[in-house]
Amino acid sequence: MITLLPGLFMLIAGVYLITLSGSWYFALAGLGMTVARILLVRRRLSGALLYLAVFVASIAWAVWDVGLALWPLFSRLFALAVLALLVLLAIPTLAPGRKTAKARLSYMCALAVAVGLAATFYAALQPQPIQTADGAPTPVPGKAVGTVEPAADWRYFGHTPSGTRHAVLDKITAQNVSDLKVAWTYRTGEIPKGSSEGHVVTPLHVDGVLYGCTQSSQLFALDDETGKEIWHHDPKVQTNNVYPRCRGVGYHDSTAQTSDSGNSVPAAACTRRIIATAVDARLIAVDAQTGEACTDFGDHGSVSLRIGMGSPDKELYFPTAAPTVVRDLVVVGGLVWDNQKTGEPSGVVRAFNVRTGALVWAWDLGNPAITREPPEGQGYTPGTRGHEGNAQQAGTPWGIEMGRFLSPLGIPCQEPPYGTISAIDLATRKVAWSMPLGTTQDTGPLGIATHLPMPIGMPTRGGPVTTSTGLVFIAASQDFYIRALDVRTGKELWKGRLPVGAEATPMTYISPKSGRQFVVISAGGNSATTKKGDYVVAYALPQ
Structure with a gap:
């Protein structure tokens, strides 16, 4: 009955x-x-x-x-x-x-x-667009800004110094993107533990080599055709249990600023170097060819970022983002775990000499008069903003508790979509199209996967990259896929299954060995599931 x-x-x-x-x-x-x-x-x-x-x-x-x-x-x-x-x-x-x-x-x-x-x-099971490009005027072609040479590389976290995440590459197109297959997979050996750790690196690509890092600040270099490890560097960091992750590294080539002498004398050690931040608040420099520490940089290859910070609470300040390399400077900020207590570390932005590690300038929001290290006995202004989160606010008579509006089954009580990807027409300043991003395939009530690919649009973490052939590559959602979309319409043209979710931004390059274009994404899991991984996955068209 x-x-x-x-x-x-x-x-x-x-x-x-x-x-x-x-x-x-x-x-x-x-x-x-x-x-x-x-x-x-x-x-x-x-x-x-x-x-x-x-x-x-x-x-x-x-x-x-x-x-x-x-x-x-x-x-x-x-x-x-x-x-x-x-x-x-x-x-x-x-x-x-x-x-x-x-x-x-x-x-x-x-x-x-x-x-x-x-x-x-x-x-x-069908996508429900929020806004389509049907009937919209043809976009007016614009001029690419911040282009770099060689275009086949990916030498900055955002591809260009301007951070456009746009690659002028034409091997993968809307007509052949559906043929993309896994070309190689690399595993770092570090699977994230718990909900705080994250494998979210966007690798760099320079002259046939990929450079990346792990959540414990291990550095690695890979062959861009095979994914085979070339070198590995362990900076022996102190444990960070708050929010350990590394989003990327920086690259500096001192030969790019000198004229070609015409001889074939081998480059000195660390002529080309990888610069990275570590989760124990250090700045690290290694030789891009060998992975050995650059001993002329700071203290045998590293610089402490805690100098002048004042606060003894090491767990409240640490960098996670890729450093920005500008000419001969390395510019870094830091993640400040805001709202935890009074007198937290400063959110000061600093620039260091890329060769020596010496501090060149500092910008302290609370005291702009401090332009380098603080006077003896003082520190950078404490409590300037860095990162927001749930907070106990020790030292104050109040606290903050933030949470999501969920049902007892763990389902959001708001109307879908819960995550979207949208395009803005810069000529009209209006939304050109907006589509739900992600399905319920790998998550569901009480965290149990439904295995039903309902495209309701799931919460996203991660960004897109675009190419000159009109493609958008993005993972970011709570299902285990990386997708290729039509930049004109938002229509999904291809998706590749990942072993776990991905919250990193992908990147793309052309290998100088074969001339093939690759799309690379780090997959370490996402916040919606307990399934984690240590994968770097590369896709390419069949040879």
Whole structure:
């Protein structure tokens, strides 16, 4: 016998909603479903008819409440429709003496509900654009800014000094992107632990070599064709249990600033160097060819970023972002774990000499008069902004608690989409298109994967890159995919399955060995699942 227990839950929750000045409908519908349950337990046909009346009334109420929008109707009616289907199929057993016309009518109605459920489920698997590019004016071509040479490399975290994340590469196009396959996979050997660690590096590509880092600040260099490790450097950092991650490294080539002498004398050690920040608040320099520490940089290859910070709380200040290399300077900020207590470390921005590690200038928001190291006995202004988060605010009479608006099942209570990707027409300054990004395939209620690729748009972490062939590459969502979209329409052209989720920004380059274009993404897992990884995955067209 069908037991409509959801009615009791709906009744109790509806009464609570009334106490919060909410809608009365849920309580009334729950009451009707509860009475229907009692009658059905007694095998009364009136119980089925009462439930069906509640279901029809719910359809009318839902359309009045939210219109014809798919997801609001889906959340309000889909489960009720499934129960209605079961009730309709049970009606002939509740009136065994009347199995002719009423039974046929019941089965016909059940068929209609089943068709409606199937159509709704199919629609739930289709993308529901927030705004399409249909009828929009043809975008006016613009001029690329901040271009770099060689374009085939990816020498900065954002590809160019301007951080455009735009690559002028034409090997992978809208016509052949669907043929992308995994070319190679590299594993760092460090799988993130818990929810705080993250493998989110966007590697650099210089002259056939990829450079990256791990959440414990290990540095590595890879062959760009095979993913084979060339060297590995362990800076032996002190443990950071707060928010350990490394988003990228910097690159400096001193030969780029000197004329070609025409001889073939081997370059001195650290002529080309990789600059990285470490989670124990150090700046590190290693030889780009060998991975050996550059001993002429700071103290045998590293510079402490805690000098002048004042605060003894080491867990409240550490860098996670890639350093910015500008001419002969390395510019770094730092992650300050804001709102934890009074007198936190400063959010000072500093520039160091790329060769020696000497401090060149400092910008202290709280005291602009300090342009280098603070006077003896003083420090940079404490408490200047860096990073926001949940906070106990020790030393104050208050605190902050932030959280997401979730149901007991861990499902957001707001209407989808929960994550989108959008394009802005810079000529008109209007949204050209906006699409949900991500599906429920690898997550779901109580954190259990549904394995249903409903494209409702999931919360995102990570950014996109674009190419001159009109492609957008992005992972960032809570399912295990990297996608290629049409930059003109937002239409998905391809997606590649990843072993775990990815919260890093991808990058792309052309290998000087084969002339092939590769798309690379680091996959370390995402905040929606406990499945983590240590992967760097490269995609390319088949040879």
